[in-house]
Amino acid sequence: MDLTASGAISVPATKSGARGLAAASFVLAGTLLSLTGLTWDIQWHDDVGPDTFFTLPHLFLYSGSAVAGIASLIVVLRTTAATRKGKQVDPMVGGRAVGVFGRTFAAPVGYLVSGTGAAMFLLYGLWDQWWHSLYGFDAVISSPPHIGLLLSITVTMVGAVMVFAVARGERWGKFGTIGSLAVLTGFSMVTVIGLSEIDAGIVNTVVVGTAFFSVLTVIMGAEVIGRPGGALGVALSLAAIQAVFWWFSPWAAETYASMVGLPLRDNVDNVPDMPAMMPMSLILVAVAVELVRRFGTGRALAALGGTIGGLIVTGLQPVQRAWIYGAHLPPASSMIATIVAGGVFGALSGFLGWRFGVMLRQLAPAKENSDA
Known part of the structure; x- marks a missing residue:
């Protein structure tokens, strides 16, 4: 994979912006479809039971990757055609083009990542269909x-963040970056479930993982936008997603079960599973990050903001769960150990969020970078 020639923008700014917005919007819409399908599918497993390959929640998941993948493919093919004709490629649309398969294709780097994720999804989808044909219902x-x-899907969502970060100098680029980071944060909540398999003694690895991923994306938002409001924008966007899914997940599972003639489980509590995983304390984390950034930027201050954020999330996440489910708080020893681990991993996520944010800023064209 090597860089191809990429010159100045050769189309009017308004036309360039319209093209960039249209393509990026389809990728973001695809990730939102995938997130919707996932929160619906998780609720279905909890409220109804096992499922097969062809269910409505699964179709949302597949459609999301298809929409993002097709949009990415169209951009890659258009960029390849323009490059072969010797035309200058607009770096505002997905970033500078890179040569793929010996320069057979010229792919803007953001769309290369989102399209690769979609292609991987297709392969794993075929495996999932084969898996269902062998074992039938899927209970986990x-x-x-x-x-x-x-x-x-996570790879596709990372590509969506990259696509919008390229155009962060435009209003739609800023809002898209914030929105795509919020979608990535929400989706990462299912990833942390796997951390429960790690034996860390009295430390709650799921809570620590929740703090790590959420603080990471909040600090990335602050760094990419580079102005006050970036961190808070990510947190507020996630809160809006959480609020919508809080109503949607139980309603969709119950309505779909009624449509296909399946009963709900006897112990249904009407708690939306995936939205309940999302930290409600993230707005406090964002405020803390914004206050820390008033003293400047850099890895040390990012790590400080991450530490504070990690402490907030790991301290309040057990309280959130106890409130939602009417459960008891974990033992004090477990909470203290988890909070300490949250501070340590929060510092790491703060540093990584700063580093990844800097990398995303470098995707923007040179002129836009110099103005920032």
């Missing part, structure tokens, strides 16, 4: 093909 989310599917 942690089957091997499911893990591959979830990782593939």
Whole structure:
């Protein structure tokens, strides 16, 4: 994979912006479809039971990857055609083009990542269908093909963040970056479920993982936007997603079960599973990050903001769960150990969030970078 020539923008700014917005919007819409399908599918497993390959929640998951993948493919093919004709490629649309398969294709780097994730999803989807043909109903989310599917969607969501980060100098680029980071944060909540398999003694690894991923994306948002409001924008966007899914998940599971003639489980509590995983304390984390950034930027301050964020999430996440489910708080020893681990991993996520944010800023064209 090597860089191809990429010159100045050769189309009017308004036309360039319209093209960039249209393509990026389809990728973001695809990730939202996938997130909707996932929260619906998790609720279905909890409220109704096992499922087969062809269910409505699964179709949302598949459609999301298809929409993002087709949009990415169209951009890659258009960029390849323009490059072969000797035309200058607009770096505002997905970033500078890179040569793929010996320069057979010229792919803007953001769309290369999102398209690769979609292609991986197709392969894992075929594996999932074969898996269902062997074992029938699927009762768990942690089957091997499911893990591959979830990782593939995550890659596509990372590509969506990259696509919008390229255009962060535009208003739509800023809002898209914030929105795509919020979608990535929400989707990462299912990833942390796998951390429950790690034996860390009295430390709650799921809570620590929740803090790590959520603080990471909040600090990335602050760094990419580079102005006050980036961190808070990610947190507020996630809160909006959480609020919508809080109503949607139980309603969709019950309505679909009624449509296909399946009963709900006897112990249904009407608690939306995936939205309940999302930290409600993230707005406090964002406020803390914004206050820390008033003293400047850099790895040390990012790590400080991450530490504070990690302490907030790990301290309040057990309280959130106890409130939602009417359960008891974990033992004090477990909470203290988890909070300490949250501070340590929060510092790491703060540093990584700063580093990844800097990398995303470098995707923007040179002129836009110099103005930032």
